[in-house]
Amino acid sequence: MKLKFLSSIFFALFFCCFALERKVSEASLTVGGQHAELPPRGWNSYDSFSWTISEEEFLQNAEVVSKRLLSSGYQYVVVDYLWFRRRVKGAWADSLGFDVIDEWGRMVPDPERWPSSRGGKGFTEVAKKVHDMGLKFGIHVMRGISTQAVNANTPILNPVKGVAYEESGRVWRAQDIGRREKACAWMKNGFMSVDTNLGAGRAFLRSLYEQYAQWGVDFVKNDCVFGSDFDINEITEVSKVLTELNRPILYSLSPGTGVTLDMAKAVNSLVNLYRLTGDDWDTWGDVASHFDVSRDFASAGMIGAGGLQGKSWPDLDMLPLGWLTDPASNEGPHRSCRLSLDEQKTQMTLWSMAKSPLIYGGDLRKLDETTSSIITNPTLLEINYYSSNNMEFSLINSNNHLKADDLVITRKYGKVKKRSLLYRYILHLTSCEDRSAKGWVSQVVESELDRVCWRWSLGTNKRLLCMDKRKPLLTSDQEMVYKQQYLGKHHLLALDSREFCLDASPKQKLTSQELKGSSFSRCKWDANQMWEFNVNGTLMNSYSRLCATVRAVKGATGSCGVRSWIATGRTGEIYLAFFNLNAATTTISAKISDLDRVLPGRKLKKGSCRCTEVWSAKDYGPVADVISFNVAVHGCALFVLKCA
Numbered sequence: 246m247k248l249k250f251l252s253s254i255f256f257a258l259f260f261c262c263f264a265l266e267r268k269v270s271e272a273s274l275t276v277g278g279q280h281a282e283l284p285p286r287g288w289n290s291y292d293s294f295s296w297t298i299s300e301e302e303f304l305q306n307a308e309v310v311s312k313r314l315l316s317s318g319y320q321y322v323v324v325d326y327l328w329f330r331r332r333v334k335g336a337w338a339d340s341l342g343f344d345v346i347d348e349w350g351r352m353v354p355d356p357e358r359w360p361s362s363r364g365g366k367g368f369t370e371v372a373k374k375v376h377d378m379g380l381k382f383g384i385h386v387m388r389g390i391s392t393q394a395v396n397a398n399t400p401i402l403n404p405v406k407g408v409a410y411e412e413s414g415r416v417w418r419a420q421d422i423g424r425r426e427k428a429c430a431w432m433k434n435g436f437m438s439v440d441t442n443l444g445a446g447r448a449f450l451r452s453l454y455e456q457y458a459q460w461g462v463d464f465v466k467n468d469c470v471f472g473s474d475f476d477i478n479e480i481t482e483v484s485k486v487l488t489e490l491n492r493p494i495l496y497s498l499s500p501g502t503g504v505t506l507d508m509a510k511a512v513n514s515l516v517n518l519y520r521l522t523g524d525d526w527d528t529w530g531d532v533a534s535h536f537d538v539s540r541d542f543a544s545a546g547m548i549g550a551g552g553l554q555g556k557s558w559p560d561l562d563m564l565p566l567g568w569l570t571d572p573a574s575n576e577g578p579h580r581s582c583r584l585s586l587d588e589q590k591t592q593m594t595l596w597s598m599a600k601s602p603l604i605y606g607g608d609l610r611k612l613d614e615t616t617s618s619i620i621t622n623p624t625l626l627e628i629n630y631y632s633s634n635n636m637e638f639s640l641i642n643s644n645n646h647l648k649a650d651d652l653v654i655t656r657k658y659g660k661v662k663k664r665s666l667l668y669r670y671i672l673h674l675t676s677c678e679d680r681s682a683k684g685w686v687s688q689v690v691e692s693e694l695d696r697v698c699w700r701w702s703l704g705t706n707k708r709l710l711c712m713d714k715r716k717p718l719l720t721s722d723q724e725m726v727y728k729q730q731y732l733g734k735h736h737l738l739a740l741d742s743r744e745f746c747l748d749a750s751p752k753q754k755l756t757s758q759e760l761k762g763s764s765f766s767r768c769k770w771d772a773n774q775m776w777e778f779n780v781n782g783t784l785m786n787s788y789s790r791l792c793a794t795v796r797a798v799k800g801a802t803g804s805c806g807v808r809s810w811i812a813t814g815r816t817g818e819i820y821l822a823f824f825n826l827n828a829a830t831t832t833i834s835a836k837i838s839d840l841d842r843v844l845p846g847r848k849l850k851k852g853s854c855r856c857t858e859v860w861s862a863k864d865y866g867p868v869a870d871v872i873s874f875n876v877a878v879h880g881c882a883l884f885v886l887k888c889a
């Protein structure tokens with residue numbers, strides 16, 4: 246296929262024509278007592294250092310944020326995961342036994358990588374240096390308690406009294422509160438939930454967060470409590486503790502694999518940021534997978550909805566641009582971003598139109614001018630902070646006609662007719678009260694064997710995704726422990742391989758939980774694989790207590806698509822973005838006279854708008870009615886319309 250790049254190959258620095266008065270120092274801080282009044286911005290170490298970053302490297306990056314990005318609102322610098330893991334032979338993302346913990350089973354920074362933490366100082370010195378640079382300091386933390394602390398059976402600190410936690414005349418320990426059957430799905434060896442029904446479980450969580458506040462932490466990214474690892478109890482408890490601290494700390498949840506609207510609505514008032522997807526890396530598929538989910542959350546009014554002591558923001562994840570490492574690597578940055586320049590602009594444009602937090606992920610010591618100009622583009626940053634009515638705009642046309650080989654066909658779980666080729670099926674977890682979770686039917690196949698299937702559609706007999714229902718087989722003494730707990734629960738076996746069971750947790754941080762091989766894993770005794778079939782046609786997972794639903798999605802991410810987003814600016818301007826998800830240049834068009842159909846209270850007359858395109862910095866003057874643009878492969882166009 247011949248690919249033509251019609252939109253700008255040469256990136257021109259474009260300075261916005263609007264006078265932007267941005268008081269950065271106040272921007273994403275607490276404004277008028279409100280937390281996260283605007284979507285937070287900053288830098289996070291994960292995309293460039295994985296878990297291996299040192300104090301020196303971290304402070305060097307913070308220095309660049311302060312010198313080059315702070316004036317654009319980038320303010321939070323966040324150490325991502327495993328800052329407490331010793332970087333020695335045998336240690337990696339899911340190793341066990343290499344962590345530095347204190348006498349109360351709490352994580353402390355690895356003194357080799359974080360020398361200023363020696364002598365029990367934790368992150369105090371680092372936070373102080375970060376604050377002196379005019380920045381805010383953040384850390385990543387895992388769910389609950391570490392397996393290492395549970396194995397060591399450390400006592401729990403009573404954070405009020407500063408001594409061991411006693412209740413009912415005894416000291417409580419890590420093994421009393423750790424729930425081994427609720428291990429973090431993507432870091433099975435590392436961390437598990439704590440039982441928040443126990444006073445000792447709640448005291449442990451409080452002892453962690455009070456320490457973070459003492460260190461001077463301003464932002465906590467809590468991992469493995471959301472999405473398919475949903476732990477509403479921990480989120481609720483942590484949120485409560487944060488409210489009671491003297492220090493304002495932003496609360497962020499990650500990752501967001503398999504997130505549903507119900508799940509987000511259950512947490513948004515408790516937090517300030519929550520991820521909508523699994524980890525975003527520098528592949529086109531990852532960028533493209535954010536269009537549907539950000540549309541759904543925008544249309545549900547979740548952008549800037551109420552949050553912990555302020556607002557909350559659906560988070561599309563870091564911007565993996567510039568100088569990077571690889572997912573879960575043991576190495577620091579060693580390669581360049583693999584997204585094309587057009588793809589990078591598409592990412593920045595969608596993130597801005599969806600008002601996502603903007604957290605840069607590349608190693609800033611190698612920040613080049615091109616990347617810097619993408620992430621500091623004044624118009625994009627203006628949209629990200631101050632635009633309103635942000636939504637997907639569907640009244641667009643394109644010259645792209647579908648070709649057979651553009652289509653993604655899901656044949657594996659049923660006969661798919663040619664007419665249905667544009668659908669693919671995605672398994673989601675949702676609240677069991679959600680009516681869309683009712684669609685599972687049970688049928689007897691043989692005397693001993695039941696099969697559970699997702700109904701194709703109401704009133705038809707067709708079945709989609711059938712699985713055999715089987716009582717989980719017990720294989721060892723240890724598993725006997727769970728026998729009572731999972732009475733009446735089933736394994737759901739893949740029909741083509743009885744070794745594999747439907748699993749609600751991805752083993753890695755996948756972008757979306759699609760109905761494909763990755764939803765099945767080798768059958769084992771794991772709450773994620775235990776399902777309960779209810780007579781009302783719902784199928785409940787024992788781990789998350791959420792129900793499975795199957796949604797047919799039109800089109801396929803990354804193919805046959807063009808998208809558009811619209812928003813309005815502070816001074817009445819209209820922002821219109823075109824996105825080309827095709828692997829060929831596509832002409833996308835929209836009519837000015839259609840825009841006011843979605844913008845409340847606006848009446849736009851033909852010929853009344855002047856138009857500029859942001860990325861090419863071109864002024865098109867007055868437009869008659871139709872805006873039409875040849876958009877490059879995976880590229881975008883962003884128009885600013887000033888209408889009389």
Ligand SMILES: *[C@@H]1O[C@H](CO)[C@@H](O)[C@H](O)[C@H]1NC(C)=O
Nearest residue numbers: 677678679680683779781783
């Ligand atoms: C289906 O039944 C379960 C178990 O009784 C219940 O928790 C759930 O709310 C019901 N869901 C719907 C949609 O009726």
